[in-house]
Amino acid sequence: xxxxxxxxxxxxxxxxxxxxxxxxxxxxxxxxxxxxxxxxxxxxxxxxxxxxxxxxxxxxxxxxxxxxxxxxxxxxxxxxxxxxxxxxxxxxxxxxxxxxxxxxxxxxxxxxxxxxxxxxxxxxxxxxxxxxxxxxxxxxxxxxxxxxxxxxxxxxxxxxxxxxxxxxxxxxxxxxxxxxxxxxxxxxxxxxxxxxxxxxxxxxxxxxxxxxxxxxxxxxxxxxxxxxxxxxxxxxxxxxxxxxxxxxxxxxxxxxxxxxxxxxxxxxxxxxxxxxxxxxxxxxxxxxxxxxxxxxxxxxxxxxxxxxxxxxxxxxxxxxxxxxxxxxxxxxxxxxxxxxxxxxxxxxxxxxxxxxxxxxxxxxxxxxxxxxxxxxxxxxxxxxxxxxxxxxxxxxxxxxxxxxxxxxxxxxxxxxxxxxxxxxxxxxxxxxxxxxxxxxxxxxxxxxxxxxxxxxxxxxxxxxxxxxxxxxxxxxxxxxxxxxxxxxxxxxxxxxxxxx
Amino acid sequence: xxxxxxxxxxxxxxxxxxxxxxxxxxxxxxxxxxxxxxxxxxxxxxxxxxxxxxxxxxxxxxxxxxxxxxxxxxxxxxxxxxxxxxxxxxxxxxxxxxxxxxxxxxxxxxxxxxxxxxxxxxxxxxxxxxxxxxxxxxxxxxxxxxxxxxxxxxxxxxxxxxxxxxxxxxxxxxxxxxxxxxxxxxxxxxxxxxxxxxxxxxxxxxxxxxxxxxxxxxxxxxxxxxxxxxxxxxxxxxxxxxxxxxxxxxxxxxxxxxxxxxxxxxxxxxxxxxxxxxxxxxxxxxxxxxxxxxxxxxxxxxxxxxxxxxxxxxxxxxxxxxxxxxxxxxxxxxxxxxxxxxxxxxxxxxxxxxxxxxxxxxxxxxxxxxxxxxxxxxxxxxxxxxxxxxxxxxxxxxxxxxxxxxxxxxxxxxxxxxxxxxxxxxxxxxxxxxxxxxxxxxxxxxxxxxxxxxxxxxxxxxxxxxxxxxxxxxxxxxxxxxxxxxxxxxxxxxxxx
Numbered sequence: 001x002x003x004x005x006x007x008x009x010x011x012x013x014x015x016x017x018x019x020x021x022x023x024x025x026x027x028x029x030x031x032x033x034x035x036x037x038x039x040x041x042x043x044x045x046x047x048x049x050x051x052x053x054x055x056x057x058x059x060x061x062x063x064x065x066x067x068x069x070x071x072x073x074x075x076x077x078x079x080x081x082x083x084x085x086x087x088x089x090x091x092x093x094x095x096x097x098x099x100x101x102x103x104x105x106x107x108x109x110x111x112x113x114x115x116x117x118x119x120x121x122x123x124x125x126x127x128x129x130x131x132x133x134x135x136x137x138x139x140x141x142x143x144x145x146x147x148x149x150x151x152x153x154x155x156x157x158x159x160x161x162x163x164x165x166x167x168x169x170x171x172x173x174x175x176x177x178x179x180x181x182x183x184x185x186x187x188x189x190x191x192x193x194x195x196x197x198x199x200x201x202x203x204x205x206x207x208x209x210x211x212x213x214x215x216x217x218x219x220x221x222x223x224x225x226x227x228x229x230x231x232x233x234x235x236x237x238x239x240x241x242x243x244x245x246x247x248x249x250x251x252x253x254x255x256x257x258x259x260x261x262x263x264x265x266x267x268x269x270x271x272x273x274x275x276x277x278x279x280x281x282x283x284x285x286x287x288x289x290x291x292x293x294x295x296x297x298x299x300x301x302x303x304x305x306x307x308x309x310x311x312x313x314x315x316x317x318x319x320x321x322x323x324x325x326x327x328x329x330x331x332x333x334x335x336x337x338x339x340x341x342x343x344x345x346x347x348x349x350x351x352x353x354x355x356x357x358x359x360x361x362x363x364x365x366x367x368x369x370x371x372x373x374x375x376x377x378x379x380x381x382x383x384x385x386x387x388x389x390x391x392x393x394x395x396x397x398x399x400x401x402x403x404x405x406x407x408x409x410x411x412x413x414x415x416x417x418x419x420x421x422x423x424x425x426x427x428x429x430x431x432x433x434x435x436x437x438x439x440x441x442x443x444x445x446x447x448x449x450x451x452x453x454x455x456x457x458x459x460x461x462x463x464x465x466x467x468x469x470x471x472x473x474x475x476x477x478x479x480x481x482x483x484x485x486x487x488x489x490x491x492x493x494x495x496x497x498x499x500x
Numbered sequence: 501x502x503x504x505x506x507x508x509x510x511x512x513x514x515x516x517x518x519x520x521x522x523x524x525x526x527x528x529x530x531x532x533x534x535x536x537x538x539x540x541x542x543x544x545x546x547x548x549x550x551x552x553x554x555x556x557x558x559x560x561x562x563x564x565x566x567x568x569x570x571x572x573x574x575x576x577x578x579x580x581x582x583x584x585x586x587x588x589x590x591x592x593x594x595x596x597x598x599x600x601x602x603x604x605x606x607x608x609x610x611x612x613x614x615x616x617x618x619x620x621x622x623x624x625x626x627x628x629x630x631x632x633x634x635x636x637x638x639x640x641x642x643x644x645x646x647x648x649x650x651x652x653x654x655x656x657x658x659x660x661x662x663x664x665x666x667x668x669x670x671x672x673x674x675x676x677x678x679x680x681x682x683x684x685x686x687x688x689x690x691x692x693x694x695x696x697x698x699x700x701x702x703x704x705x706x707x708x709x710x711x712x713x714x715x716x717x718x719x720x721x722x723x724x725x726x727x728x729x730x731x732x733x734x735x736x737x738x739x740x741x742x743x744x745x746x747x748x749x750x751x752x753x754x755x756x757x758x759x760x761x762x763x764x765x766x767x768x769x770x771x772x773x774x775x776x777x778x779x780x781x782x783x784x785x786x787x788x789x790x791x792x793x794x795x796x797x798x799x800x801x802x803x804x805x806x807x808x809x810x811x812x813x814x815x816x817x818x819x820x821x822x823x824x825x826x827x828x829x830x831x832x833x834x835x836x837x838x839x840x841x842x843x844x845x846x847x848x849x850x851x852x853x854x855x856x857x858x859x860x861x862x863x864x865x866x867x868x869x870x871x872x873x874x875x876x877x878x879x880x881x882x883x884x885x886x887x888x889x890x891x892x893x894x895x896x897x898x899x900x901x902x903x904x905x906x907x908x909x910x911x912x913x914x915x916x917x918x919x920x921x922x923x924x925x926x927x928x929x930x931x932x933x934x935x936x937x938x939x940x941x942x943x944x945x946x947x948x949x950x951x952x953x954x955x956x957x958x959x960x961x962x963x964x965x966x967x968x969x970x971x972x973x974x975x976x977x978x979x980x981x982x983x984x985x986x987x988x989x990x991x992x993x994x995x996x997x
Contacts, residue, residue: 389644389677404689419678430667434663482567485570489570
């Protein structure tokens with residue numbers, strides 16, 4: 001029974017997504033409970049899978065009973081089980097949260113929204129679980145296509161942003177597909193484990209080198225790594241709140257996961273490190289990503305846009321961790337996949353709640369928010385501190401391992417970039433905190449209306465379906481920090497390739 | 501060394517953190533209940549901390565591991581004599597400050613009192629965490645929490661000045677935090693351990709260039725909070741905070757955490773032996789001496805009373821660092837005991853400044869003519885503490901100055917003797933005019949010629965701390981066993997080094 005959980009993770013949301021239109025046609029308001037109920041199953045399944053992996057080691061699941069390398073194989077090791085838990089838990093949280101946001105923004109489009117939502121989640125989890133490079137491409141496209149549609153139903157300007165995203169996203173997918181094609185020509189196999197066995201003899205073949213280059217570029221586009229990030233800010237920013245809260249934490253992280261998969265599982269670590277200088281390039285690109293994202297974020301007054309640029313910088317964090325190619329760095333990168341997913345989810349959820357309640361995302365319009373929405377703002381502050389890297393919140397620990405990794409690799413500039421990034425984050429977030437918690441500085445914001453500050457401010461907290469997910473995420477930020485040692489010793493250290 | 505495993509250090513940290521959330525939950529409506537949480541937490545914290553003193557004095561250490569992240573990388577408390585000293589200072593003075601705070605915020609009818617007491621309790625929690633940290637990582641964790649917990653207190657007034665002060669404070673301390681993070685990661689990479697060890701653990705772990713760079717980074721990181729020049733700029737600016745904050749945090753907890761960190765680095769990470777070999781102890785001592793003298797001169801020029809006290813704080817903190825940097829037995833004793841002595845005297849001075857502010861709304865030295873007739877208790881306490889800081893017996897400042905001077909002689913560095921003398925002279929120069937003006941000059945028009953003191957909540961704490969600084973001058977080992985703890989700490993360090 002236990003091994004069937006692997007299939008449930010994909011099958012349940014996929015089938016359920018087809019039922020959403022049926023249910024919506026019957027009774028529209030049942031879509032929401034249906035989606036929430038459905039998404040509980042992948043979470044339970046992936047927790048059970050993680051548990052199995054932790055006790056008995058990695059295992060594979062043959063879809064339809066077909067033996068690999070011909071059939072599709074689901075590969076469940078520490079890394080994929082770990083990322084599955086992240087994806088399934090965050091998608092459940094966002095689904096719970098989506099109720100008011102959807103009712104408010106997209107009353108007409110509830111049914112397509114939830115259908116696509118489930119498809120997107122299916123795609124993301126499929127990418128993580130599969131052990132077949134072509135199957136991965138299929139899931140990549142499922143998630144991408146549903147994501148395009150979800151973004152396009154967003155606010156004004158969304159169609160244009162989506163169009164940009166479609167063009168560049170498709171180019172990325174094409175690069176990835178070309179990479180698969182080259183590998184298939186050279187090896188005749190699409191199964192990851194099989195490829196890993198065959199490839200070492202071919203490492204000096206030009207075809208393989210080109211395939212590797214295609215993979216790298218394709219995935220860098222999908223992950224939004226600088227300078228291939230141009231599609232990301234507009235698309236994520238224009239999306240509806242519930243959608244941004246799902247894709248901002250997960251899409252780029254899943255692409256980063258695939259990057260780790262391709263570079264360290266399909267190819268041997270020593271190929272990626274010694275034969276191709278890809279990590280030097282990626283590492284330096286990440287440095288630029290961190291600074292570019294940070295500086296662009298500084299220039300924004302729209303809270304959501306600011307966060308979106310921070311996503312660009314955070315991708316840099318993870319890729320730096322991959323690029324140092326040592327145990328500490330990769331531990332930091334995998335830890336940061338989790339931490340950043342939780343932090344970003346929390347921040348985007350807060351922005352959605354603030355938008356829902358106040359109708360604005362302008363940083364300067366947030367005054368008195370600490371009185372109006374004390375819990376939401378407390379969650380925001382906790383997460384902001386985590387982004388700055390204040391212990392015991394989780395952001396500190398991933399930064400710590402990433403810096404240890406850069407030190408071990410002797411990449412001082414990368415370490416400096418990580419440190420500078422926390423300072424930039426400090427400026428970014430304390431700017432928001434000042435605006436929300438404190439009286440405005442007199443001359444600067446006087447145009448916001450000179451009403452007296454002594455008026456009684458009524459508490460006007462976000463609805464419970466929004467507040468509960470936000471509070472859970474904020475608690476997660478602290479708890480994941482405190483228990484990061486446990487997570488590393490029981491999961492992440494086995495997810496890092498043994499040769500490191 | 502005997503190790504006793506006990507969760508008492510953890511409870512000492514947690515008690516005020518729990519209280520902080522109770523304060524938040526109680527809120528403004530039930531302010532008496534809210535304040536009782538503060539008082540109860542302060543008393544409980546002190547009792548827990550103080551209950552560990554006898555064990556420490558037997559030469560044992562108390563250990564408690566919170567979590568292990570990685571081999572050699574863990575959050576752990578280890579209470580030794582040096583940490584105990586700091587813990588006792590902070591927790592005992594928190595009691596005084598709690599009462600004083602209540603008088604202060606109610607006297608001025610301050611806004612956002614819940615936030616104020618919440619942040620205060622969090623600060624104390626992290627201060628005790630710093631005091632009891634067993635390794636650099638734990639230290640850094642609590643050090644960063646302290647940075648953040650202090651921020652709401654610095655910006656408490658929410659005026660332009662306050663917000664700017666807060667920004668400056670964060671800019672300095674968060675940058676320092678980043679540098680520390682890097683240096684600590686580097687040390688972990690080089691040695692595989694971060695545990696404080698009396699006499700240091702860095703010997704032979706890297707080339708001298710790397711070690712000197714690491715030392716500089718650590719001292720920079722901790723020196724920011726300790727106000728060592730040129731990283732002192734935030735401290736006078738942060739004086740915009742309410743006076744109890746300046747008193748406890750900017751004279752005792754936060755800046756002392758910085759000094760405590762510097763001393764941990766000098767004595768427990770690098771150690772006297774290694775610093776002698778690297779030859780940087782003398783440079784360190786010169787830099788700190790520069791701060792001592794220059795801060796003294798700058799204090800002379802301040803008319804704002806709290807700013808003058810802030811520069812005096814910078815001056816005294818640097819004295820402590822000089823004491824440690826001279827690396828002799830007496831100078832260390834002088835430096836470490838001065839942490840305690842300075843804390844009691846400086847908190848008295850700040851309490852007095854706050855009492856003047858609440859009662860008379862006077863913040864400037866030039867406004868204090870004749871005020872001693874109206875507020876004899878406050879100004880009397882001020883005089884005692886000021887005289888003490890100048891190093892005149894029988895106040896406790898004399899004890900520390902005496903050991904510091906002995907230490908300069910032991911180290912064969914006569915020049916530091918002059919530094920200490922100059923500093924004492926400067927103390928006299930910037931404190932005595934205040935005492936003279938307030939007692940012997942003709943009162944200003946708005947000063948009542950009869951007895952009219954600040955609220956008792958404020959006067960009693962400041963009288964007690966003033967009296968204690970006399971007691972510690974006569975019996976340095978009284979009540980809190982500061983002297984025994986200091987000599988035990990020095991013994992541990994010298995025994996190895």
